[in-house]
């Protein structure tokens with residue numbers, strides 16, 4: 155028992171020293187304040203960290219406080235979120251800002267149970283914000299932490315999320331010097347050293363403490379997750395033009411790309427011909443097929459077919475000139491639709 159406690163202290167101390175020396179530079183680390191942290195956590199769910207780093211300053215400059223986001227129009231955050239994907243996160247961030255403004259005097263709450271009351275905040279984000287922004291002694295587990303702990307303790311059978319990993323992360327954070335440094339360091343260590351494929355074991359500061367490395371099992375731990383086959387969908391987008399303007403509609407507030415804007419589009423689980431598309435969108439003009447592309451998301455592959463037509467202005471659509479489109483919240487698939495139209 156005594157030997158195990160020493161090992162855990164050695165592990166936390168090693169991670170903290172490593173992180174203090176090598177931490178990557180990100181804007182939310184340079185301007186360290188709780189609101190900036192929680193925004194970066196929302197942005198980083200499912201998005202590569204370099205893309206988050208490139209976009210975070212713009213978001214913070216427009217919404218420097220929870221109150222500023224709370225009082226804005228939702229379309230503004232959706233517009234700034236373009237290209238980051240998973241737009242539900244932008245809506246959750248806005249709703250969280252509203253809760254902070256109403257219930258927490260416009261501040262980011264510091265306790266895990268308070269953070270869990272915010273829309274879109276689960277156990278991981280609550281732990282990350284409480285520990286990294288407020289130095290609370292609470293654990294966090296993401297896929298990086300899970301992988302590092304499974305390898306260090308040679309545990310090959312744990313699915314993520316697992317009770318074992320959360321318990322182990324908690325035991326470690328209890329004995330570390332600074333929860334803020336240890337938790338962020340552990341995640342970063344998994345992201346840059348103890349990576350899923352080809353971990354950098356040579357030169358790894360944890361090598362002598364790593365049970366998987368000692369047994370040569372680091373590449374087999376954790377076991378890869380079985381990935382589900384992606385769902386195939388067919389979307390039919392029609393670029394409708396009236397004079398110099400294009401017609402747009404807003405998607406439903408539920409499901410994929412909720413509340414984002416698009417050219418009139420039919421989502422279908424089967425292939426459709428242009429007459430069916432025309433009928434479903436109630437367009438009377440003749441459609442011309444101008445291109446197609448595949449758009450791949452984590453759980454689906456969408457075949458886009460793009461048509462164009464000319465028609466007189468119709469009040470069902472919002473009509474915009476191309477110079478007005480930069481601010482319109484369009485998912486990246488719809489930007490590709492417009493690109494198909496521009497090159498034809």
Ligand code: SF4
Nearest residue numbers: 348353355358364372
């Ligand atoms: S020795 Fe290899 S597997 Fe073990 S912690 Fe270091 S990088 Fe990860």
